[in-house]
Amino acid sequence: MRILGIAVAMLLVTSIAAKTSFSQSMLRPSDSKTVTRGSLIYQQHCSSCHGKNLEGAPSWRLRLPNGKLPAPPHDESGHTWHHSDKILFSLTKQGPTKIIGGDYKSDMPGFDKILTDDQIIEVLSYIKSRWPKEIQKRHNLLNDRSR
Numbered sequence: 001m002r003i004l005g006i007a008v009a010m011l012l013v014t015s016i017a018a019k020t021s022f023s024q025s026m027l028r029p030s031d032s033k034t035v036t037r038g039s040l041i042y043q044q045h046c047s048s049c050h051g052k053n054l055e056g057a058p059s060w061r062l063r064l065p066n067g068k069l070p071a072p073p074h075d076e077s078g079h080t081w082h083h084s085d086k087i088l089f090s091l092t093k094q095g096p097t098k099i100i101g102g103d104y105k106s107d108m109p110g111f112d113k114i115l116t117d118d119q120i121i122e123v124l125s126y127i128k129s130r131w132p133k134e135i136q137k138r139h140n141l142l143n144d145r146s147r
């Protein structure tokens with residue numbers, strides 16, 4: 001009984017530790033199941049705007065005639081990797097309009113009614129898994145700093 005008690009206590013400590021690290025680094029680009037699920041979500045919900053191969057819309061740096069921005073790439077040539085996990089998560093969940101506020105207009109919807117929180121983590125994990133290792137490392141450092 002006593003040993004079981006200790007085992008349970010140890011399990012609790014490890015799960016609390018896991019939760020804490022979850023809040024700093026939410027994405028799991030090295031977990032193949034997560035990445036596979038994320039790639040399917042990406043093709044279904046993101047690729048029409050951000051490109052099948054994460055390449056973004058053509059001339060994505062130039063504003064459209066209506067003043068809005070075209071969808072940027074999610075590969076290393078864009079600035080997705082300059083944002084922490086938390087910011088990427090909120091941008092996807094709430095949509096840029098809500099995050100930026102004011103009368104800012106964006107073609108990107110918030111996915112809060114379409115995808116679960118886990119699915120948002122999965123799709124962003126897939127995006128991160130496509131960055132070169134060096135960029136993934138820089139992004140990990142950025143997450144640590146943005147705690």
Ligand code: HEC
Nearest residue numbers: 045046049069070071072079080088091092096106107108
């Ligand atoms: C209808 C088109 C459209 C769809 C679908 C779409 N996006 Fe976007 N997304 C955009 C546009 C346009 C922007 C540029 C930001 C703006 O409008 O201010 C953007 C920006 C972003 C950004 C910010 C990138 C940066 O560098 O700041 C993230 C993150 C993002 N999208 C993730 C996603 C994910 C994940 C999905 C799928 C679940 C998705 N988007 C689906 C159009 C779309």
